[in-house]
Amino acid sequence: MEFRGDIPIYLQVCNKIKKDIVNKIISPGGKLPSTRELALELSINPNTAARVYRELESEGLTFTLRGRGTFVTDDLKRLSGIKEELAKTAVEGFLQEMYEMRMTNDEIMKILKKEMLETKEAEDE
Template structure:
């Protein structure tokens, strides 16, 4: 994974895991890699991988069973919620950047319609 220097690495890995959940690569109930395996997979520090799992737990996406590992919550509605939140963030980012280029909302909609 190539990291963006403007964002904390742990946030980028959290986002990558959320994308894997939304896309179906990771399913509700699946066991996530150990902290060490996650560190190797993303070439990050083990402390960073611990922070990734801590963040995912705080967001209610996963939970840890002592001695067994970290698992994705078995909540199908959670997947829909994550997908919706990620889409809203992308749209807001896109709109902000387009408006910074001087486009109005109407012009943005027109450009999008042309692409379909």
């Protein structure tokens, strides 16, 4: 995983885990690696890995069983909201950048429609 310098590493790792849950790479109720394993796997500080798990637990996405490890919640209602949250964050960032370029909503929609069409055509080939 390559990290961006403008976003704290723990948040980037949290988002990666959330995306893995959305993409069913990590199953509901699935066990996550230990903080040490996560730190080694991603070449991050073990304290950062521990912070990732604390953050995910505070969001209700994981729970820890003492001596057994950290697990993804099996609360399907909570899990279904992750995809929408990730999408909302991505859209907010995108819109902020577009507005900083003083683009209008019509200009943004035109670009989005064009890109979506081109992407769909490329997928269809």
